[in-house]
Amino acid sequence: MRRTRFDDWPCPIARATDLIGDWWTPLVMREFFYGRRRFDEIAESLQVPRAVLTARLGRLVEEGMLTRVAYQERPVRYEYRLTEKGHAFGDVLLAMWRWAADWQWPDGEGPEVALKDRESGEYVQPVVVDEHTGRKVTMRTVRMARARPRPA
Amino acid sequence: MRRTRFDDWPCPIARATDLIGDWWTPLVMREFFYGRRRFDEIAESLQVPRAVLTARLGRLVEEGMLTRVAYQERPVRYEYRLTEKGHAFGDVLLAMWRWAADWQWPDGEGPEVALKDRESGEYVQPVVVDEHTGRKVTMRTVRMARARPRPA
Numbered sequence: 641m642r643r644t645r646f647d648d649w650p651c652p653i654a655r656a657t658d659l660i661g662d663w664w665t666p667l668v669m670r671e672f673f674y675g676r677r678r679f680d681e682i683a684e685s686l687q688v689p690r691a692v693l694t695a696r697l698g699r700l701v702e703e704g705m706l707t708r709v710a711y712q713e714r715p716v717r718y719e720y721r722l723t724e725k726g727h728a729f730g731d732v733l734l735a736m737w738r739w740a741a742d743w744q745w746p747d748g749e750g751p752e753v754a755l756k757d758r759e760s761g762e763y764v765q766p767v768v769v770d771e772h773t774g775r776k777v778t779m780r781t782v783r784m785a786r787a788r789p790r791p792a
Numbered sequence: 793m794r795r796t797r798f799d800d801w802p803c804p805i806a807r808a809t810d811l812i813g814d815w816w817t818p819l820v821m822r823e824f825f826y827g828r829r830r831f832d833e834i835a836e837s838l839q840v841p842r843a844v845l846t847a848r849l850g851r852l853v854e855e856g857m858l859t860r861v862a863y864q865e866r867p868v869r870y871e872y873r874l875t876e877k878g879h880a881f882g883d884v885l886l887a888m889w890r891w892a893a894d895w896q897w898p899d900g901e902g903p904e905v906a907l908k909d910r911e912s913g914e915y916v917q918p919v920v921v922d923e924h925t926g927r928k929v930t931m932r933t934v935r936m937a938r939a940r941p942r943p944a
Contacts, residue, residue, distance in 0.1 A: 758933055
């Protein structure tokens with residue numbers, strides 16, 4: 641079935657949806673943040689069909705979120721590494737984590753896993769704020785406006 | 793085609809993926825934040841096939857993100873409203889917005905739309921921080937750990 645593409649829509653949410661809406665893709669990205677880099681590791685960890693994983697990794701390379709790097713000669717073997725763009729996508733995964741941890745378990749229950757800061761060891765609760773003011777942002781505190789003119 | 797379901801996985805990212813991975817769903821949610829509430833308004837705004845929109849709204853009601861409310865008698869007409877859970881999902885949309893605005897346009901270009909604070913009128917740049925410390929969180933600053941034991 642042909643799907644409507646959102647990758648040239650003027651809305652950033654639409655362009656992100658075009659990528660995230662590929663079933664499995666957020667989970668494939670998650671694997672890299674857990675330190676996995678190789679096809680077989682990820683296929684094993686997610687139990688994702690190999691053809692699907694091949695397609696998803698291919699698109700993520702095409703989108704510039706991963707690079708494919710030979711880590712061994714004879715036979716050549718490849719692994720995938722996060723680019724800066726791929727790393728930045730972690731914010732979306734963190735927001736997904738928080739929302740689902742809060743809402744996608746039955747009342748009084750929650751995930752058995754949590755996030756801790758690597759340095760302090762303290763639990764971390766991701767939340768979205770404005771970069772400049774540090775104030776909580778929600779879809780109710782903002783409105784859409786014309787972007788700032790860009791420097792020529 | 794039957795898809796692998798992620799809605800009972802132990803990882804919050806997986807449970808969020810199960811919902812977001814329904815093609816169109818983040819865009820349908822976006823519409824409510826823009827103030828649209830009625831089937832015809834959303835169908836018109838997104839140009840989404842009506843059968844798809846029916847299915848997506850149905851699932852969002854089932855998930856408790858929207859409620860269906862009669863706003864008129866004879867003939868009865870319904871609209872949809874965000875629940876607290878649906879409103880909380882805005883954080884995921886804000887993170888998607890920021891990432892795509894930064895990365896899904898060609899170099900030197902960007903979206904023509906931006907977010908402004910409704911009160912101050914200042915531009916807003918959503919970013920993910922830890923709720924308690926206010927410090928930037930990335931997938932590199934955190935690790936997975938066992939959750940805190942819950943009160944009985």
